[in-house]
Amino acid sequence: MKKTFYSNGKLLITGEYLVLDGAKGFALPTKFGQNLIVEEGCNQKIEWKSYDSDGSIWFEDIILISDIIKPINTEVESVTNTLITILKEAFLLNPDFLTNSKGYKITTELTFPKNWGLGTSSTLINNIGQWLQIDAFILLKNSFGGSGYDIACAQNDCPIVYHLEQGNPIIEKVPFSPKFTTNIHFVYLNKKQNSKTAITKYKRNGQNNLSQVITLNDQTTSEVLAAKTVQAFEEALEKHEKDMSSILETPTIKDSLFPDFSGTIKSLGAWGGDFVMVISNENPTEYFTQKGYTTVIPYDEIILT
Numbered sequence: 355m356k357k358t359f360y361s362n363g364k365l366l367i368t369g370e371y372l373v374l375d376g377a378k379g380f381a382l383p384t385k386f387g388q389n390l391i392v393e394e395g396c397n398q399k400i401e402w403k404s405y406d407s408d409g410s411i412w413f414e415d416i417i418l419i420s421d422i423i424k425p426i427n428t429e430v431e432s433v434t435n436t437l438i439t440i441l442k443e444a445f446l447l448n449p450d451f452l453t454n455s456k457g458y459k460i461t462t463e464l465t466f467p468k469n470w471g472l473g474t475s476s477t478l479i480n481n482i483g484q485w486l487q488i489d490a491f492i493l494l495k496n497s498f499g500g501s502g503y504d505i506a507c508a509q510n511d512c513p514i515v516y517h518l519e520q521g522n523p524i525i526e527k528v529p530f531s532p533k534f535t536t537n538i539h540f541v542y543l544n545k546k547q548n549s550k551t552a553i554t555k556y557k558r559n560g561q562n563n564l565s566q567v568i569t570l571n572d573q574t575t576s577e578v579l580a581a582k583t584v585q586a587f588e589e590a591l592e593k594h595e596k597d598m599s600s601i602l603e604t605p606t607i608k609d610s611l612f613p614d615f616s617g618t619i620k621s622l623g624a625w626g627g628d629f630v631m632v633i634s635n636e637n638p639t640e641y642f643t644q645k646g647y648t649t650v651i652p653y654d655e656i657i658l659t
Contacts, residue, residue, distance in 0.1 A: 407466055
């Protein structure tokens with residue numbers, strides 16, 4: 355019997371990095387996500403096939419159930435070893451899915467290009483959580499690590515404010531439907547940023563005056579959500595960019611790549627890659643296309659509304 359599961363992608367608007375330490379992050383689930391299709395298999399193996407949004411296969415392998423159950427060396431970084439790590443942790447949370455199985459045929463299907471960084475891993479982990487009826491937040495913690503905001507987006511179809519309280523995820527559904535969404539676009543920077551590397555840099559630089567920094571972040575997040583005009587929205591986001599630039603000791607993306615742009619540019623997620631949020635009075639597509647950034651998506655075409 356075929357079973358299909360789906361999870362939303364994510365964009366973190368405020369609280370990047372700081373959400374790891376309990377700050378409040380404003381996040382938006384996307385219309386793009388990932389499917390997980392599970393069918394019964396045979397021969398005590400898992401036949402795994404992963405499709406990109408264009409229909410091409412980006413990963414394919416056969417994993418023996420015995421390699422998941424017994425300890426093996428997964429220190430070498432590879433897609434297969436990462437997948438085995440996730441499935442091993444899933445097995446520890448729900449052993450029945452392997453001990454009582456002949457095997458599986460599993461297919462994943464992204465509805466966004468893999469390199470966009472909208473949550474290839476988080477949507478997979480949440481889908482596995484749905485399939486095996488285990489807590490996806492715990493599965494994430496035990497495998498990849500991270501704050502879990504992306505799991506919260508995978509599970510919710512509306513804007514959220516997310517934070518950790520004594521290590522536990524707190525999710526608040528929030529209204530966000532300003533009149534100025536036509537002023538908002540999302541631009542892909544043509545490269546996927548390595549989150550682990552970025553987090554390591556944050557941990558090295560971002561621990562000074564952490565309590566004060568988190569308080570300022572939470573105030574800014576509230577200002578972003580309360581903004582009634584595009585001007586107030588831009589001011590709050592620009593303040594956030596300035597604060598994070600100081601913490602990370604990194605120039606803002608606007609200063610480094612787009613200093614002549616008339617409008618606001620907000621980094622999202624790991625600085626220097628993935629998507630940025632752009633707020634402007636005019637459609638910014640021509641500006642970014644001329645600079646080689648051809649993926650410019652209006653708010654309503656990417657965000658679940």
